[in-house]
Amino acid sequence: MEALFGQLFAGLSLGSVLLLAALGLALTFGQMGVINMAHGEFMMAGAYTAYVVQGAVSDAGVSLLLSIPLGFLVGGVLGLVLEMTLIRRMYHRPLDTLLVTWGVALILQQVARDIFGAPNVDVKAPSWLSGSVDLGVAQVPASRLFILVLAVVAVGGLSLVLARTALGRRVRGVVQNRDLAETVGISTRATDKLTFFIGSGLAGVAGVALTLLGSTGPTLGTNYIVDAFLVVVAGGIGQIKGTVIAAFGLGLLQATFEYSTTASLAKVAVFVVIVVFLQIRPQGIFSIRTRSLA
Amino acid sequence: MRRTQRRLLGVTALLSVAVLTAACGSRTGDTASGGGGASCVDTSGDSVKIGFLNSLSGTMAISEKTVNDSLNLAAEEINAAGGVDGKKLSIVTEDGASEPTVFAEKANKLISADCVAAVFGGWTSSSRKAMLPVFEGANGLLFYPVQYEGLESSPNIFYTGATTNQQIVPALDYLKEKGVTSLFLVGSDYVFPRTANKIINAYAAANGIEVKGEEYAPLGHTDFATIVNKVKGAGAAAVFNTLNGDSNVAFFKEYKNAGLTAEAMPVVSVSIAEEEVSGVGVDNLAGQLTAWNYYQTVDSPTNKKFVEAFKAKYGADRVTSDPMEAAYTSLYLWKSMVEKAKSFTPDDIKKAAGGTSYDAPEGTVTVNGDNHHIAKTALIGKVGADGLIHTEWSSGQPIEPDPFLKGYPWASGLAG
Incomplete structure (x- = not known):
C-alpha cells in the first residue's frame, strides 16, 4: 500500500514538474503559436539565478524564496529581449522561428558554459526541504511536495490573470481573433510582448524549482524541452486546463509504466500513447473553437 | 490550426528521434586505411610529433577537456626535463567533438597526415571502438585513459584506465x-x-x-x-x-x-x-x-607533485581525478616505452612495452605486454x-x- 501511494505521488510529482516546464510554453506556444526552442534555456537561466542568489544570500531557505521572483524576472527579461529582437520579425513563419530559437538556445548554453564553467554547479536545498514528510499513507520527499504546491500556485495565478484581469482579457482576445482585437483598439504588439514576458518568466520559475531535483548545468533545459512540447501538444493548444490535465496524465502514465516495466520502456510507451492519442484527437484534449479564419 | 499542429507534432517527433539516435549512435569508423604500411613518423629533427585527441566540444567536452589539460601538463613537464630520448614533444591537438565518427576521422588524419608517433585520448567506449580499426589498419598507437567495460584487447591500443x-x-x-x-x-x-x-x-x-x-x-x-x-x-x-x-x-x-x-x-x-x-x-x-x-x-610523492603542478597551471580551485591521472600517466608510460625500445616505431614500442613501469601518482603501474592494459591498485x-x-x-x-x-x-x- 505504501508503495502504491508512494508511486501515485511520484506520478503527481512528475506531472507537476512537467506542468511547471510546460506552463510558460502553453502561453508562448499554445496561445501565441511561437515555437520557442530556447524555452528550456530560460529554465536554465532560472536555475543559474538560484545558484547566483545562493552565492549572495547564504541562507538556503531565504535564497530559494528570493530566487523564485528573481528567476521569473530573469527568464521574463530574456524572453522579452528575444521577442523584441527576433521573434516579432517572424510571427507567421513557425519553422523559421524554430530554427532561429534553436540557435539562440545553443548560444545561451555556451554563454552559461563560459560564465559558470562546463561542470554542473550545486544549489543547496534548504534544510526544511531535505528529507521527507509523512502524509499518513506515504512518506513523500519535501522538495517534491514544494514543487507540487508551486505548480498549483503558478497555474492558479496564471488562470486568475487570464480570466479576471484586463491583461488576461486582452490576451484571450488576441488569441481568439487577432484582427478583430486590433480593430477594437487592443495593442496586439504590447499584448504579445507581455504574454511572452510572462511565459518566459514561468520558465525561469520552473528552472529555480528544478534545482531542487536535478542537475544545474548548461544543458538543464534540453532535458525538458521535448517533454514540455509534448505536454502542450497533447493538452490542446490555447488552453491552460488542457496543459494541466496532460501534464498530470503523462506524469502518472510515466510513473505507472516505469514501475511495472523499466524507465526506458516507459518512455517509449508514453510516446506511443501520445502518438496514438493524437491520431484520434489531433487537436489535443481541449481546443478553442473560434470564428477566425486562421 | 490543425495543419500547424500536425507539423509541430512531426517536428517534436523528429527532435526526439534525433536525440535518441545521438544517444546510441556509434558507427564503426569506415575511414581505416588498409595495409599496415611503414609509418611516416619523422624523427630526424630534434622534436617528435604526438597527437592529443579529446572532445573539446559537444556533450563529452565537460569531461574530456580535463583529460586534455592533464595531457598538456605532462607534455610540458617532459619537455622541460629534456623531452623523450632527447627530442622535444610537439603536440597536434584535434577535437573529437563527442562524435565517434569524428574520432575515427581525426585519428586517421593524425596518423597519416600529421605523422604523429602516438595518439592520446578518447573517452567513451563508442569513440574507442570507432578508432580501433583505424589504429589497427594504419598500425598506429593509441593510449586510452578511461576505465571501461573490458572484453577488448588490441595490439595497437594501450589501456591506462581500469578494466573490470x-x-x-x-x-x-x-x-x-x-x-x-x-x-x-x-x-x-x-x-x-x-x-x-x-x-x-x-x-x-x-x-x-x-x-x-x-x-x-x-x-x-x-x-x-x-x-x-x-x-x-x-x-x-x-x-x-x-x-x-x-x-x-x-x-x-x-x-x-x-x-x-x-x-x-x-x-x-x-x-x-x-x-x-x-x-x-x-x-x-x-x-x-x-x-x-x-x-x-592519494598520499605519494609523485601525486603531491602532480596535484601541485596541476593547480599551479590551471588554478587552485581545480581538482584531479582518476581519468586525468591515467592520461597523465599514459604519456609518461609511452616515454618509458620509447626510451626502452630506443625507437619511435610502433612495432618496436609494442615489443618493448611489456614490463614497462612508471611510478605514477596512483602508485607504481606496470604494462602487461600481452593485453596492453596496466596493473593498477584498486x-x-x-x-x-x-x-x-x-x-x-x-x-x-x-x-x-x-x-x-x-x-x-x-x-x-x-x-x-
Missing part, C-alpha cells in the same frame, strides 16, 4: 568483506552499465549475494522518483551505481530526499570522481562510496565533507589486468 577486474570486482570484494548480502543495481541504459551488471550478477551468484533489482535509466534521465521508490521497496543492503553524467545529480538528490542514507544503504559509484562531486552537491554525496584507482588525496573511497574522496580500502598491491576475466571461474561464459 581492477574496479568493479574489487568493489564487490570490498562489499562482500563488509558483509553485504544483497545489492540493488542502478545504471544508465548503454553498454558499460549493462556489461558491468552482467559481471556483478555473475559475481553475486557465485558469492551468495542476492541481487534484489536491476534498473536502467535512459541517458539524461532526470526523474528518479520511481527508481528510488523501487530501491526503497526492495530493501537491499547496498546499491551499485553505474549511472553516467547528469542522472547522478537527480538520483542522489532523490535518494537523500527519500530518507535513504549512506549509513543504512550505501551507494557504490564507478562514474563519480572528484570533478563530479561539486556538481552533485557534497551534501548529497557525503559518506557514499566510489571505486577507482586514484584519488586526489581503491575504494568515501566522499568526504570537503568534497574530496578519501581512500577507505585498498587492494594493497597492483592487480594484474584481466580484461576477459579469464582468471575468475564465476565469469566463464561472460566473455562469450
